[in-house]
Amino acid sequence: MPTLSTTLLDAVALLATFDAQVAEIVWLSLRVSGAAVVLGTAIGLPLGAVLAIGRFPGQQAAIVLINGLMGLPSVVVGVVVYLLLSRSGPFGAFGLLYTPSAMVIAQTLLVIPLMAAIARQVVEDAWQRYEEELRVMRFSWWQSVTTLLYDCRHSLMVAVLAGLGRAMSEVGAVMVVGGNIDRVTRVMTTAIALETSKGDLPLAIALGIVLVVVILVLNAVAFAVRGWAMRRYG
Amino acid sequence: MFPIRIRGLRFRPNGRAVLDGVDLDLAGEGITLVLGPNGAGKSVLLRTLCGLITPSDGDIDWGGGRRPASGVMMVFQHPMLLRASVLENVSLAMKPLGVSRAERQRKAADVLERVGLAHRAGDSGRHLSGGEVQRLALARAWLTRPRLLLLDEPTASLDPSATAEVERIIREIRTDGTRILMTTHNLGQATRLGDDVVFMSAGRVREHTPVQRFFARPASDEARLFIQGELPWRMSF
Numbered sequence A: 001m002p003t004l005s006t007t008l009l010d011a012v013a014l015l016a017t018f019d020a021q022v023a024e025i026v027w028l029s030l031r032v033s034g035a036a037v038v039l040g041t042a043i044g045l046p047l048g049a050v051l052a053i054g055r056f057p058g059q060q061a062a063i064v065l066i067n068g069l070m071g072l073p074s075v076v077v078g079v080v081v082y083l084l085l086s087r088s089g090p091f092g093a094f095g096l097l098y099t100p101s102a103m104v105i106a107q108t109l110l111v112i113p114l115m116a117a118i119a120r121q122v123v124e125d126a127w128q129r130y131e132e133e134l135r136v137m138r139f140s141w142w143q144s145v146t147t148l149l150y151d152c153r154h155s156l157m158v159a160v161l162a163g164l165g166r167a168m169s170e171v172g173a174v175m176v177v178g179g180n181i182d183r184v185t186r187v188m189t190t191a192i193a194l195e196t197s198k199g200d201l202p203l204a205i206a207l208g209i210v211l212v213v214v215i216l217v218l219n220a221v222a223f224a225v226r227g228w229a230m231r232r233y234g
Numbered sequence B: 001m002f003p004i005r006i007r008g009l010r011f012r013p014n015g016r017a018v019l020d021g022v023d024l025d026l027a028g029e030g031i032t033l034v035l036g037p038n039g040a041g042k043s044v045l046l047r048t049l050c051g052l053i054t055p056s057d058g059d060i061d062w063g064g065g066r067r068p069a070s071g072v073m074m075v076f077q078h079p080m081l082l083r084a085s086v087l088e089n090v091s092l093a094m095k096p097l098g099v100s101r102a103e104r105q106r107k108a109a110d111v112l113e114r115v116g117l118a119h120r121a122g123d124s125g126r127h128l129s130g131g132e133v134q135r136l137a138l139a140r141a142w143l144t145r146p147r148l149l150l151l152d153e154p155t156a157s158l159d160p161s162a163t164a165e166v167e168r169i170i171r172e173i174r175t176d177g178t179r180i181l182m183t184t185h186n187l188g189q190a191t192r193l194g195d196d197v198v199f200m201s202a203g204r205v206r207e208h209t210p211v212q213r214f215f216a217r218p219a220s221d222e223a224r225l226f227i228q229g230e231l232p233w234r235m236s237f
């Protein structure tokens, strides 16, 4: 039975030798979650802004729904996407199940409510300050959406980071729709779960360390950029 | 758009009469000062004119039309500032007009020159002083060449030299052909800038007279007391 310290040492050794297998898994994780967050940004942020400034029937219900979906278990999203993409499902013909594309779709759906909910809060505050002047200048609602998203760009980085954190750290959705296939759909979280259950703790811990470091580095960069922008534009 | 005829304008949110039957005629030229005590309804009147408040009753005739197609701008006491450069903050006003970005920025640079902010064009709008913010807001409104410009206390909390600069710009906008309706609590400013005075209290227009006459011979006791009440303050300079 290996002790905790030898396990940790093995994990560090694995990282020091820059194991190709680890690198491949990390790279796929970044690509899948990165793509999901790009799509989530393109859809979630405008959606949040529309919910903040629009005046339409069902708006309150939509806000409650988005806020509720924020906490949806990722495995449930995985199952829904699985049903949509499986052979007999409505999008089965595309043959996407157990591919990285399926994982991107699942993670995108997972992060949209989270990013939209944060964006709604941020944009609503700005809208309260700007509404009257934008109305006097006769901005259309879509022009207001784009102007406010631009104005809140620094604060909205929080939404992007939250989305990235959620996508990178979730395991349920990618497991269900990706299948954790070696060298095809295996990402950090699914690999950690598998290696732990197999008893290969050094690899699991090595991946865990990488996961934490990647998230920390991304946050640090974003924090620095945001600080710079705040000083620049107030 | 002119003459603008306002008749029986009422605004009574929750039953309280904020505008209590405003009658007012505005001909096509000059600078009209709206004076009156706090809470008289001056700001509400301006907001109603630019469509931000829907009156409960009464009507506004815009030179024959029911509502102005466009050409009404308002500068607020605390203008909005995007987290962007001064130039972008000004060119913003042309965004809804379907003008190309390059054209917007060129015109914005011109108008910044005229308000004396050209050297700040690239700075963040949020780093301006109070006087510069008002000049930015005036530039933003001027950019669209409005027919009617509404100014709500444009020099409140500005020092005398910043006030003088803002007054110079207001005169220039007027000379450029824009009709101006503005509120102020600075009676010296009213005599310096105004062609005529609209005196309001308790949601009504009490008198509408040329500036000189308003200060020399106010029509009501209320207006006389209002002017006197401000006098000690004026003399403390």
Ligand SMILES: Nc1ncnc2c1ncn2[C@@H]1O[C@H](COP(=O)(O)OP(=O)(O)OP(=O)(O)O)[C@@H](O)[C@H]1O
Pocket (backbone or CB within 6 Å): B013, B018, B036, B037, B038, B039, B040, B041, B042, B043, B044, B045, B053
């Ligand atoms: N949108 C609104 N809904 C309800 N009441 C309002 C609204 N806007 C203003 N009021 C009320 O109307 C009254 C008149 O306000 P207004 O801001 O027009 O006064 P004012 O003449 O501009 O005063 P001041 O000189 O202090 O600026 C105030 O009592 C204010 O609380």
Ligand SMILES: [Mg+2]
Pocket (backbone or CB within 6 Å): B042, B043, B044, B152, B183
């Ligand atoms: Mg006011």
